[in-house]
Amino acid sequence: MAESSRDILLRRIREAVQTPAPQPPAPDFGMPLHPRVPEGELDIAFVESFRRIGGEFYYCESEEHFFDQLFIYKKEKELNNLYVWEPELKKLLHQGSIVFNGDETDFISNADAGLTTCEALIARTGSILVSAATASGRRLSIYPDQHLVLARTSQVVADIGDGLARVREQHGDKLPSMISLTTGPSRTADIEKTLVLGAHGPRSLVLFLLDDATSPA
Secondary structure: OOOOHHHHHHHHHHHHHHOOOOOOOOOOOOOOOOOOOOHHHHHHHHHHHHHHOOOEEEEEOOHHHHHHHHHHHHHHHOOOOEEOOOHHHHHHHHHOOOOOEOOOOOHHHHOOEEEEOOOEEEOOOOEEEEEOOOOOOOOOOOOOOEEEEEEEHHHEEOOHHHHHHHHHHHHOOOOOOOEEEEOOOOEEOOOOOOOEEOOOOOOEEEEEEEOOOOOOO
16 A cells, blocks of 8 residues: 555655654864964955955065155145154154154044054955054044054954964063954944044045065064
């Protein structure tokens, strides 16, 4: 006697109940959350992420190339008041005959832009890791309308954890009082979902990336 459709269905259900369902493999919680970026591609990955979040990027083959790029940028953006407080940056800009404000005179009213260094560049997120350890302090990367950063290719790391490890290696137990990730220009869309730049900080984030392989440290 042939099985009816109902009998076939009930038989399949009985067989499925008797056979345990295959279990998924146990997760490996030691694996990184995101795929690691190959060491040789860190700088490329960073630039792609940095541009994707709205950063403005300039590659500098040498210090002379950096001077040229910065001079042109200042002229095009009509930056009459570029504030620089870090001694090494001041010395470097003097070599390139770049005009800047080296103290806090009229900073609040005239801060068109601030130029700082950074602790590290995060390839996965395109973020710039800054701290209060330098003479730039907390304000120079936050208050001016434009935040300019000079960094080197050797400062690019894969992820945030690598950046924080670099800070620990650099400063030991005397960690800076402020460590912050800057991910693109300041922005908000809290009011009527309209994107506004410069709501909580600089409207522009500009990176001059100096190639370590062709420039002195």
